Amino acid sequence: MTAAALPLVEQFSYGLDAPICLTWELTYACNLSCVHCLSSSGRRDPRELSTAQCQAVIDELQRMQVFYVNIGGGEPTVRPDFWDLLDYATGHDVGVKFSTNGVKITPAIARRLAGHDYVDVQISLDGATAGVNDAVRGPGSYAVALRAMRHLADAGFAGFKISVVMTRHNVGQLDEFRALADSFGAQLRLTRLRPSGRGADVWDELHLTAGQQRQLYDWLVEHGDSVLTGDSFFHLSGYGSALPGLNLCGAGRVVCLIDPVGDVYACPFAIHPAFLAGNVRDPGGFARVWRESELFAGLRQPQSGGACESCAAYGACRGGCMAAKFFTGLPLDGPDPECVHGHGERVLAMADTAAAPRPAGDHSHRTSPRRDPVPLTLSRRRPAEPAQPPSARSGDRGPGVPGVVPRGSRAGGRPPGLAGPARAMLRECGVLAAVLAVTAVLTVLTPPAAPARAAGPARAVPAARELAGHPRSG
Amino acid sequence: MACAVSTERPRASFDLDAAWQLAAQVQVRPERFGALLYHFGTRQLSFLKSPALLAVVRGLATQPSARAACRAADVPDAQLASYRRALGTLAAAQMICRREAT
Secondary structure (H helix, E strand, C coil), X not given: CCHHHCCHHHHHHCCCCCCCEEEEEEECECCCCCCCCCCCCECCCCCCCCHHHHHHHHXXXXXXXXXXXXXXXXXXXXXXXHHHHHXXXXXXXXXXXXXXXXXXXXXXXXXXXXXXXXXXXXXECCCCCHHHHHHHHCCCHHHHHHHHHHHHHHCCCCCCEEEEEECXXXXXXXXXXHHHHHHCCCEXXXXXXXXXXXXXXXXXXXXCCHHHHHHXXXXXXXXXXXXXXXXXXXXXXXXXXXXXXXXXCCECCCECEECCCCEEECCCCCCCHHHEEEECCCCCHHHHHHHHCHHHHHHCCCCCCHHHCCCCCHHHHCCCCHHHHHHCCCCCCCCCCCCCCCHHHHHHHHCCHXXXXXXXXXXXXXXXXXXXXXXXXXXXXXXXXXXXCCCCCCCCCCCCCCCCCCCCXXXXXXXXXXXXXXXXXXXXXXXXXXXXXXXXXXXXXXXXXXXXXXXXXXXXXXXXXXXXXXXXXX | CCCCCCXXXXXXXXXXXXXXXXXXXXXXXXXXXXXXXXXXXXXXXEEECCHHHHHHHHHHHHCCCHXXXXXXXXXXXXXXXXXXXXXXXXHHCCCEEEHHHC
C-alpha cells in the first residue's frame, strides 16, 4: 500500500512535518480563577517567553508553514505585548485565533480586531446564564464576557466564537447557548471538560453523567453542522455514527501545546512531565522538538488499543482521550473514563484513583479562590465578619479564611473563596481544545477503476464518502 | 485578487479546459501524503491526498488549462475523472479559481 492510499486519519496518526495547528499559551497570568482551568493558571511565570522570544517562535512557525495558532493562557490579553504579537503573527503568515474571557475587549480593541483579516476571537463562557457561568468562572465573569461580545458585535466583528466547556450544569442549556450565539451573529463552540489542571479537582463533580453524554451526542448529531467542537467529543462516536471531525487524538501527531515558558507538550490538556517533548529554546527550536522528540516519535507509532481492541466501537472512538485517561489514573491503552459503553466507569471503580498523576506546574492564585482543603487546625475564623456577602455559604468563605472546602460544594454555587463583587478577580482559563480550528474539505482521489464510480451522485462513490467528512472543529 | 466570485459550478461540471490557478489567499504545505492547503480568507483546510494532485495544482497557473496541467503531471487519462472531481472540490472550496476572473 502506498503512502497516498492510506486513509487520511491514518496518515495523520503517523504525524506531519509540522502541526496543522497548535495551541500556544502566552502566559499563566489570569484575572480569573476558573475552577476547571486546564492549565492551572493565575500567576505569571517569571520564565515566560519575552516578546523577542515569542517573535522568534512566530518566525519559526512561518518557516514551518503552521498556518495558524490558537492562543490562550492564562488570559493572553493581559500580556502588554499581546496586541503587538497578534500583528506580528498575522504579518508573518501565521493566523491567530485567541481565547479570552473578554476582560480587555474594549470598544476600541473590538474595532481594531474587526479590521484584522486573519484574527478569530473566542470568548469563553461556561453558562448561558450568569448563575451557571459564574459558579465555574467566578463572579462577574458572565457580565464581562457578554460585554465583550456586545463590543465585538457593535464593531462589526462577525462570526466570533462563544466557547463553552460542557459541564453537568450547562449541558441543559445547549439551545440557549445557540440562541445567544445567534443573537450576536457568533458561532458556538463546545468542548469537552478534561481532568487537566484544576479540572482534575472538579472533574468528578462537573463531568457529564452518562445520560447527559447521550443528550449531548444527540444534540451534536442534530446540530453538529453549525457548531464547532475542537474535535473534542470523538469518544462519543462510540454511540454509533461518527461526529463531524477527524475523530482522532491529534496529540503530538497534528497538534501540540507550547506553554508560556516555551515547553512543548503533546496536547493542551497534558501539562505533565510525561508529555513534555522539549522546549522551544532548546537547540533546533520548535521544529526540532516537533520532528525529533522521542515522545512525539512514540506517539506516532501504531498505538495499541489494549483492553479496548475487542470492543466493536473501538474503530469509532479509538479509545478516547489520552489526557482524560492519564489524569484519572487509567491506563492509556484502555477505555476513556467517559467511555459511552461504561467500560471506563468499570475500570475507574477498580482503579486506585488516588494514585492518579497530578497535573504539574500549578500557577493558581495563592489567595482567591481557595482550592485545596486546608487543615482545620489552622482555622482562626473571626466571629464577627461584617463583609460576608449574603450569598456566602459553607465552603464559600472569603479569602484568607481557611476552612475545609467540600469538593461537592463547587458545582452548585459560586466557587469557594471568591469573596464578592468588590474583589471580583476575573480569570480566564484559556480553554483551547483545538484539534482543528477551521472547516476542512477532504480532497480525495477516487481509486482508479472503482466500479461504483460511474454511479451518479458523489455519495455513492466509496472514496467520495470521505468528501463528506469535515475535519472541522476548533 | 482572490476569487472574485464563488460561482464555481458543482464538482460534476468542473471545466477541465478552462485556465485555473491557486487563489491568492491560499498557501500550500507539502506533506508526505500530498499537501495541506490553507485558505486564509475562508479559514478552510484542504488535504491533497496525492503528490500527483499537488503537482497538478502547482501546474495550474502556468498551463493553459486544468487538463494540460494534469497531462503535464503525467496523470493517466483513465484517472482524469478522479482528478476532475478533486479539482472540482477545490474550486467549490475556493482554493482554486478561474484565471481570467482575477
